[in-house]
Amino acid sequence: MIKFKNVYKKYKLDKSILTAVKDVNLEVNDGEIYGIIGYSGAGKSTLVRMLDGLEAPTSGSIEINGKDIAKLSSKALREQRKKVGMIFQHFNLLWSRTIQENVELPLEIAGVDKKKRKEKAAKLVDLVGLKGRENDYPSELSGGQKQRVGIARALANDPEILISDEATSALDPQTTDEILDLLLEINKKLNLTILLITHEMHAIRKVAEKVAVMQEGQVVETGDVYDIFQNP
Ligand code: ADP
Ligand code: ADP
Numbered sequence: 001m002i003k004f005k006n007v008y009k010k011y012k013l014d015k016s017i018l019t020a021v022k023d024v025n026l027e028v029n030d031g032e033i034y035g036i037i038g039y040s041g042a043g044k045s046t047l048v049r050m051l052d053g054l055e056a057p058t059s060g061s062i063e064i065n066g067k068d069i070a071k072l073s074s075k076a077l078r079e080q081r082k083k084v085g086m087i088f089q090h091f092n093l094l095w096s097r098t099i100q101e102n103v104e105l106p107l108e109i110a111g112v113d114k115k116k117r118k119e120k121a122a123k124l125v126d127l128v129g130l131k132g133r134e135n136d137y138p139s140e141l142s143g144g145q146k147q148r149v150g151i152a153r154a155l156a157n158d159p160e161i162l163i164s165d166e167a168t169s170a171l172d173p174q175t176t177d178e179i180l181d182l183l184l185e186i187n188k189k190l191n192l193t194i195l196l197i198t199h200e201m202h203a204i205r206k207v208a209e210k211v212a213v214m215q216e217g218q219v220v221e222t223g224d225v226y227d228i229f230q231n232p
Helices: 044-051 074-082 099-109 114-127 143-154 173-190 201-207
Strands: 002-012 017-028 033-037 059-064 084-088 161-165 193-198 210-215 218-224
Touching: 002 044, 017 044, 017 218, 033 173, 033 201, 044 059, 044 161, 044 193, 074 084, 084 143, 099 114, 099 143, 114 143, 143 173, 161 173, 173 193, 173 201, 193 201
Parallel strands: 033 193, 033 210, 084 161, 161 193
Antiparallel strands: 002 017, 002 059, 210 218
16 A cells, blocks of 8 residues: 655755645555546656655655655665556667567566576566567557557566556557556556556546546545546
């Protein structure tokens, strides 16, 4: 379970202080697909960076399975970060590496031996529907296929949480739906908690169960997607 408790993030600017995240309280249950929606500048990426342990909150706490991640030792934080997979709008693939090598990269960093890396990456490439494309390079793939590689790579260390940070924002509507369907399938198959950060209401409606609406650093509404996006 993920719990944000009274989380604030303030940045010191030259002559002022910018409150990027303001008193956020959220609870995400295991196995849930939880949407966070808001316009650009709402504070979504700041929340993600704090959840991934890249930045600490100015005040408040973020707990994953009962542990305050700001209080972890640097070694424990490194272990924790393996349990969080990320996918991005621009895929962040390494262009000089093959699909197989891109997916193997997190395993290589984690020190997994070559044979296990190969097996694991092959399984993941199959899971995301790219079997047979292992030796191709990212430049030979469509946008949707690139994101499939991103998803396979994000799953390499068997994460408990997958954060999708605008992962469909660069894709056309049909490809967006295919990627969302894949996320849904993975959520069910692996019982993976997915945090879907987006500015697209369609994505939330299609796959999320719960949603938080962010505006100017604050969560202004949370609840079941059905209740929140129901037209009166
Ligand atoms: P979103 O992801 O919803 O677009 P962000 O979390 O990126 O929103 O940004 C929220 C606010 O915090 C914005 O006003 C942004 O300019 C500001 N901000 C984000 N990161 C920093 C930073 N490192 N330093 C100063 N201001 C930042
Ligand atoms: P490597 O470390 O394997 O040599 P590259 O130098 O090819 O990786 O890429 C470094 C980074 O630059 C990667 O994160 C990749 O996403 C980005 N990048 C490289 N080429 C392109 C490109 N043509 N379009 C977009 N991003 C690219």
